[in-house]
Amino acid sequence: MRALTWHGKHNVQVDTVPDPQIVNPRDAIIKITATAICGSDLHLYDSMIPGMSNGDILGHEFMGEVVEVGRGNTSLKKGDRVVVPFVIACGQCFFCEKSMPAACDNSNPADKADATEIAYGQSVAGLFGYSHLTGGFAGGQAEYARVPYSDYGPIKIPDGIEDEKVLFLSDIFPTGWMAAENAQIQPGDTVAIWGCGPVGLFAVKSAILQGAGRVIAIDHHPNRLALAKANGAEVLNYHEVKVREALLEMTAGLGPDSCIDAVGMESHGFSPDNIIDAVKQETRLGTDRPHVLRETIMAVRKGGTVSVPGVYGGFADKFPVGAFMEKGLTLKTGQTHVQRYLPQLLQLILEGGIDTTDLISHRLPLEQAAEGYKNFKENQNEWTKVILKPH
Amino acid sequence: MSYSEVSTDADVGSTAFVDKDRREGEYEASSLRAVLINRPRDELYAYWRDLTNLPTFSETVKSVEVLGDGRSRWIVAGPGDKDVELTSEITEDVPGERIAWTSSEGSDVDHEGWVAFRDNAFGRGTEVRVFISYEPPAGIVGKVVAKVMQREPRIQARRELRRFKQLMETGEISTSKAPDAAPRASRHF
Numbered sequence: 278m279r280a281l282t283w284h285g286k287h288n289v290q291v292d293t294v295p296d297p298q299i300v301n302p303r304d305a306i307i308k309i310t311a312t313a314i315c316g317s318d319l320h321l322y323d324s325m326i327p328g329m330s331n332g333d334i335l336g337h338e339f340m341g342e343v344v345e346v347g348r349g350n351t352s353l354k355k356g357d358r359v360v361v362p363f364v365i366a367c368g369q370c371f372f373c374e375k376s377m378p379a380a381c382d383n384s385n386p387a388d389k390a391d392a393t394e395i396a397y398g399q400s401v402a403g404l405f406g407y408s409h410l411t412g413g414f415a416g417g418q419a420e421y422a423r424v425p426y427s428d429y430g431p432i433k434i435p436d437g438i439e440d441e442k443v444l445f446l447s448d449i450f451p452t453g454w455m456a457a458e459n460a461q462i463q464p465g466d467t468v469a470i471w472g473c474g475p476v477g478l479f480a481v482k483s484a485i486l487q488g489a490g491r492v493i494a495i496d497h498h499p500n501r502l503a504l505a506k507a508n509g510a511e512v513l514n515y516h517e518v519k520v521r522e523a524l525l526e527m528t529a530g531l532g533p534d535s536c537i538d539a540v541g542m543e544s545h546g547f548s549p550d551n552i553i554d555a556v557k558q559e560t561r562l563g564t565d566r567p568h569v570l571r572e573t574i575m576a577v578r579k580g581g582t583v584s585v586p587g588v589y590g591g592f593a594d595k596f597p598v599g600a601f602m603e604k605g606l607t608l609k610t611g612q613t614h615v616q617r618y619l620p621q622l623l624q625l626i627l628e629g630g631i632d633t634t635d636l637i638s639h640r641l642p643l644e645q646a647a648e649g650y651k652n653f654k655e656n657q658n659e660w661t662k663v664i665l666k667p668h
Numbered sequence: 669m670s671y672s673e674v675s676t677d678a679d680v681g682s683t684a685f686v687d688k689d690r691r692e693g694e695y696e697a698s699s700l701r702a703v704l705i706n707r708p709r710d711e712l713y714a715y716w717r718d719l720t721n722l723p724t725f726s727e728t729v730k731s732v733e734v735l736g737d738g739r740s741r742w743i744v745a746g747p748g749d750k751d752v753e754l755t756s757e758i759t760e761d762v763p764g765e766r767i768a769w770t771s772s773e774g775s776d777v778d779h780e781g782w783v784a785f786r787d788n789a790f791g792r793g794t795e796v797r798v799f800i801s802y803e804p805p806a807g808i809v810g811k812v813v814a815k816v817m818q819r820e821p822r823i824q825a826r827r828e829l830r831r832f833k834q835l836m837e838t839g840e841i842s843t844s845k846a847p848d849a850a851p852r853a854s855r856h857f
């Protein structure tokens with residue numbers, strides 16, 4: 278089959294690779310009808326996540342048609358149309374039973390789990406197409422994918438609704454939704470969201486649906502800010518204003534009740550702390566550029582909540598722990614517990630309660646995936662979300 | 669070593685915590701590790717007690733032939749792709765709680781181990797603790813070789829306990845082995 282494979286920094290290309298096979302009883306093989314490039318794929322593209330191997334297939338946002346099921350799977354059958362969560366989870370361990378599939382104890386293969394047990398204290402769950410730290414599973418920017426525990430993760434999609442409307446259930450919609458939940462929004466709250474990429478935009482939509490009185494979105498790409506505005510946010514361009522001062526002014530000195538960091542480890546911008554972080558990251562003296570994380574903690578009101586859907590991988594310098602403690606903040610984060618949210622969010626889409634397609638800027642055949650990566654990285658203003666069609 | 673030495677009722681007094689390094693240090697190569705498994709204790713004990721099941725989750729124990737009277741013959745992956753053979757004798761068998769074994773004289777390696785099962789006090793399933801030790805075939809050189817081959821006991825115990833947990837909780841062992849489970853491009857650039 279054809280698949281988008283990683284060969285080093287800024288080096289991805291579509292290759293012919295072996296077809297995936299049913300290996301375990303609960304596996305299914307999915308013929309992929311739509312897949313997307315995620316902002317977090319750019320961390321792989323930029324070689325910021327360790328544990329990648331030459332030839333790995335990327336992609337963790339995908340959906341398609343079931344073409345083969347293992348003998349241990351009684352809930353899926355050939356021809357079923359499914360969206361696949363990016364988190365691989367067994368459904369039976371301590372964490373899955375507590376509805377925390379992103380903390381699944383079993384999905385990361387035994388030999389791969391060593392790395393994060395050492396790096397993070399506990400091994401983390403498997404993810405599709407996201408380095409060997411999270412299992413070394415082949416991703417979904419391909420014609421076919423093997424889906425483990427397919428009787429637990431994938432959600433069936435009824436006929437009559439197009440792929441584009443439901444594809445983002447795989448990651449960015451539940452990720453934006455959980456980011457808003459983690460922000461612990463009370464009716465009428467002011468929520469500030471850093472980053473108007475796909476996750477930030479879904480956080481804007483979700484925060485409003487969850488009762489925020491006011492959402493303030495922060496970015497520097499005019500087109501992305503326009504999308505946030507169209508979704509009901511007030512916007513700040515950090516090239517034009519000092520963000521913390523603007524937020525204080527807009528809230529009459531109180532600060533936002535909640536702040537969401539939808540940027541993660543590769544902050545943009547030319548603030549002094551970020552320039553130092555960029556140098557450290559480039560020279561491998563540091564791993565993450567947590568400029569936004571610092572800014573959210575400084576900006577949020579006393580007793581407020583900081584929610585972090587943005588991906589971090591290593592260590593953060595100059596974490597403002599004083600502000601964090603003295604202001605009495607709550608910090609909530611984590612990979613998304615996708616499976617937890619799927620039924621309710623699918624229902625919301627089917628009822629027409631949310632527009633999930635306005636952020637899509639480009640639709641490309643899989644063969645042009647490398648072009649998609651390059652532009653999603655370099656032309657972020659125009660390239661807001663790329664969907665790939667493998668068939 | 670007696671069972672009481674791994675009690676977690678009083679963490680600070682537990683040999684397993686305080687003296688883990690020393691305990692492991694008494695052997696050329698050894699490991700003591702715990703894992704919580706979300707299945708009933710009796711089921712886990714029964715699966716382990718049928719020693720022919722060991723190769724289903726161990727990549728080190730390649731085959732087990734039960735000889736009777738608590739004795740069994742194991743083919744174990746050794747350094748340098750060389751299999752070693754040992755005869756194992758069960759020295760202690762408390763149904764539902766504990767199995768201990770040791771290799772008998774004349775085996776290619778000296779090996780001993782035990783596995784203990786207890787209910788988690790807070791209803792979180794079964795606490796499984798495993799101790800394995802062996803004298804590598806060629807002393808310190810064997811340990812280095814074994815480590816290179818990822819069969820050093822700590823790595824071995826860590827991975828095999830994860831596989832045991834996966835198999836017991838989910839009925840299968842998670843894998844991303846290329847090419848079938850996780851296809852990838854083989855061409856290099």
